[in-house]
Amino acid sequence: DAKTTQPNSMESNEEEPVHLPCNHSTISGTDYIHWYRQLPSQGPEYVIHGLTSNVNNRMASLAIAEDRKSSTLILHRATLRDAAVYYCILRRYTGGFKTIFGAGTRLFVKA
Amino acid sequence: GAGVSQTPSNKVTEKGKYVELRCDPISGHTALYWYRQSLGQGPEFLIYFQGTGAADDSGLPNDRFFAVRPEGSVSTLKIQRTERGDSAVYLCASSLSEGDKNEQYFGPGTRLTVT
Numbered sequence: 001d002a003k004t005t006q007p008n009s010m011e012s013n014e015e016e017p018v019h020l021p022c023n024h025s026t027i028s029g030t031d032y033i034h035w036y037r038q039l040p041s042q043g044p045e046y047v048i049h050g051l052t053s054n055v056n057n058r059m060a061s062l063a064i065a066e067d068r069k070s071s072t073l074i075l076h077r078a079t080l081r082d083a084a085v086y087y088c089i090l091r092r093y094t095g096g097f098k099t100i101f102g103a104g105t106r107l108f109v110k111a
Numbered sequence: 112g113a114g115v116s117q118t119p120s121n122k123v124t125e126k127g128k129y130v131e132l133r134c135d136p137i138s139g140h141t142a143l144y145w146y147r148q149s150l151g152q153g154p155e156f157l158i159y160f161q162g163t164g165a166a167d168d169s170g171l172p173n174d175r176f177f178a179v180r181p182e183g184s185v186s187t188l189k190i191q192r193t194e195r196g197d198s199a200v201y202l203c204a205s206s207l208s209e210g211d212k213n214e215q216y217f218g219p220g221t222r223l224t225v226t
């Protein structure tokens with residue numbers, strides 16, 4: 001299974017941008033990069049995904065390195081509600097598309 | 112519309128007992144996934160279904176765990192002879208179809224406690 005590496009935790013101030021890094025040096029050409037987040041006492045929630053090009057949606061932006069060995073999830077203005085665990089995941093077909101979560105990055109947002 | 116629902120929300124059982132956990136996916140979603148999550152860890156993949164069939168059950172820890180989805184909608188995760196180590200939050204997710212791009216929608220989970 002494709003492995004991702006994320007910092008255990010990060011801290012941000014409210015209203016400031018947050019850049020959450022993810023390393024995936026073993027990524028293959030057909031792997032999609034997905035990000036999910038999990039708020040306390042809830043199931044994970046989809047944030048964004050991409051393949052090669054940078055992506056934007058209403059929640060966040062995803063910047064993918066040119067060699068695809070790393071990516072960065074960008075929250076443009078952190079709010080207290082963004083405090084969660086953020087998971088960076090590679091989805092690869094190996095007879096199926098099971099999703100392998102790592103430990104993620106716990107984001108703390110200070111008021 | 113309605114999201115993924117899971118019942119019960121909490122289940123306390125004694126060691127050695129049998130439990131069933133239910134997942135109602137979003138209507139029309141053909142892919143369904145089960146995960147379990149221990150405190151402080153990310154979700155651990157157990158099994159996923161495409162329609163009625165288990166497309167990948169490689170995450171089931173042992174033969175005490177079994178899951179079914181007989182009509183391609185509701186799924187039940189069954190655990191026999193429960194052990195204290197089975198205590199965790201069991202998460203279900205569904206997606207429109209199986210594919211590397213399709214986002215998964217998660218339910219709130221069932222917290223299982225084995226005493």
